Amino acid sequence: MKQVLIYDTTLRDGSQGENINFSSEEMIKIAKRLDQTGVHYIEGGWPGSNLRDARFFELARREKFTHARLTAFGSTRKANTAAEEDPNLKALIDCQAPAVAIVGKSWPLHVEEVMGNTREENLAMIQESVALLKSHGREVIYDAEHFFDACKEDAPYALETLFAAARAGADVLVLCDTNGGTLPHDIESIVGQIHQELTANGIEPRLGIHAHNDCGLAVANTIAALRAGAVLAQGTVNGYGERCGNADLITVIPLLSLKMGMRTIPEDKFVHLKNLSRFVSETANIVPLNSRPFVGRSAFAHKGGLHVNAIMKVPRAYEHMDPALVGNQRRVLVSDLGGRSNIIYKAKELGVELGGNGFDSHQIAAEIKALEDKGYQFDVADGSMKILLQKFTEQFVPLFALEKFRVSIEKDKDQPCRAYATIKINVGGTSEITAAEGKGPVSALDNALRKALAKFYPDLGSMGLVDFKVRVIDGRSGTQAKVRVFIESRDSDDIWSTIGVSEDIIEASWQALADSFQYKLAKQEESNPL
Structure with missing residues (x-):
């Protein structure tokens, strides 16, 4: 049974996705969850590029990782600079991560036209950088950037860059589809050819694949590369990453293990994939994708x-x-x-x-x-x-009843609108009247209801809003059209959805909001009976 090493780059490549920003402390929490899930490598960022990633590695030194090897990311030395003097390489060594991923150029387009470098100097940069890191006892994963684009234009030179890294002692050679434009059959063909060329030149190849999703093929390209001989799969949780993202490891892992009979993470860890996906989504403050394969709410x-x-x-x-x-x-x-x-x-x-x-x-x-x-x-x-x-079926037992509410909006010249809500509810024969303000009428109503219920149900703090949507059902009536309000709420262990429909958006919002609180309170009552 083939073993595939799972290399997670959520904290580095994933954090380059639009609207994704992790703090150093959040990165540590994600890293610990990844380690518990059984991935083999956790790429923690680029310590030589920013203070956040440098702080992450400081914090990580206090943690014990059971399954994963913490990996630092960086680039080859600068042109015409000694490797020992390069500040980026110094940062990679000083961060004390046991493994280092170092990216180098494979494509003459980048070497000559983007960097203004020579092909010979680029090969020296790769070889000397890898050799320096190996001399400090690091496991080195060499990322061959734009490798598949390079192969299409100048395959001999692309291969020479791999020889340079391999001869310097690189432990894994990762072939990167950086632009995400290569098709699966080309990936499989090129990886197979590279595997043969390295073997023919006396190099025992350990190849990896790093696929981007610009054509929607990152997962397919990852599978194709592994079929052709690669043994390491790079990707991110939920496929987060720059532009269209990276290969989604939450999809890659079950495909390899449950569909193709390959070993990835330990078998007893598969059941944690959904929770890992949700945890990273929530930490990134991104609504989970219902249609995500295997773990989405709509997957089954x-x-x-x-x-x-x-x-x-x-x-x-x-x-x-x-x-x-x-x-x-x-x-x-x-x-x-x-x-x-x-x-x-x-x-x-x-x-x-x-x-x-x-x-x-x-x-x-x-x-x-x-x-x-x-x-x-x-x-x-x-x-x-x-x-x-x-x-x-006459089994519904309301845990509160609305008596009345009033919502008002105040607009003062060029200042933002302010919303206020007053609500009167009844709980077990006792009435409670409260008032609150919010950033909008629904926010004010939500705050007032929470405030009123807190006297009777003090454990509502764990309940929060995940999503709020308003849809016009039939726009032909203009502003008098009926609207549908959808609310998704969550607590520490559950996500639930509620709905309201009315010609009045506040009334529809109230229906969905009230159902959401009734559902939460009933769940609490069931788990904590008197």
């Missing part, structure tokens, strides 16, 4: 009635694998495309008993279809769906 979601009927009998009829293997779960969506099977499965999933109080699954399906005809969309609102099923 079923909406069509025929599909649901089939998976209730034989799950593999419409699922390529058991979602539990990667820490995910099957979801059934209830909508106007579904039927009785969807209702039965969904009720069971949400823990709602059916069959009582005069409602059966056929009637409930008909009621839901009628509501969806009015603009509701329950396939994206599990929280509201559970509450609705409980109401249909």
Whole structure:
């Protein structure tokens, strides 16, 4: 069984993605989660380029990594500078990381036209930089930048750059599709040829692949390279990275291990992939992608009635694998495309008993279809769906009831708008009136509701907003059109969605907001019964 080394560069290449910024402390937290997941290398950044990455390596020296080798990233020495005097190489040595990834130029276009260098000096820069790092006892991963573009224009020179790194003692030669424009069949062909050329020249090749996703092929290109002889896969969690991102390791790992029979991370760590994906998303403050393969909320979601009927009998009829293997779960969506099977499965999933109080699954399906005809969309609102099923079967026990609320907006000349909300709720026969302000009317209403509920339910601090969306259902009525408000909320161990529909955006927001709090409080009551 082939062993593939998993090399994570989320903290370096991933952090170059648009709107992604990690603090040094956040980088440490991510690194510890990566280590717990069993990756082999964690690239912590470029200590010679910025203070944040330098501080990360200072903090990392206090940590113990069980599975992964901490890796520092940098470049070859500057042109016409002795390797021993190069400040970047000094920083790589001083940071004390046991492994170093060093990037060098493969493409004459970059060597001559971008850098204004000579081919001979570029080869010397590669060889001398690798040799210096090896003399300090470091494991060296050499990243051949733009390697596939170089091969298409000048394959002999591209190969010479690898010879320079290999002769200096580089432990792994990583072939980089830096522009992300190479196709899988070309990747597989070139990697196979390079493997043969190195072997023929007496070099025992340990090749890696670093693929960018500019053509949507980073994962496919990674798989192609590994099929052709590469043994190390570089990538990032969730595919984060510059431009269109990098190969998504959350997809690469199960593909290799569960589909291709290769060894990657330990088998008992696969179940942590979903949580790792979510943790990095939240740390980066990016909404998780529902359609992400293997770990997304929609990865094993079923909406069509025929599909649901089939998976209730034989799950593999419409699922390529058991979602539990990667820490995910099957979801059934209830909508106007579904039927009785969807209702039965969904009720069971949400823990709602059916069959009582005069409602059966056929009637409930008909009621839901009628509501969806009015603009509701329950396939994206599990929280509201559970509450609705409980109401249909007379099992819903509200943990608070609205008596009234008032929202006002104040605009003073060129100053930003300010919003205020007053709310009166009833909890167990006791009324509570509170007021709050916010950055908008929904924010003010949310703050006022939290303030009112805090007297009765003090443990709401872990609940937060993940996403808030407003959609016009039919724009032909202009500003009087009906709107759909979708709210996604989370606590420390769960994410749930709720929905509201009305011609009034505040009313629709209240419906979704109230359902979200009812869902959270009911969950608390179930886990902490009196």
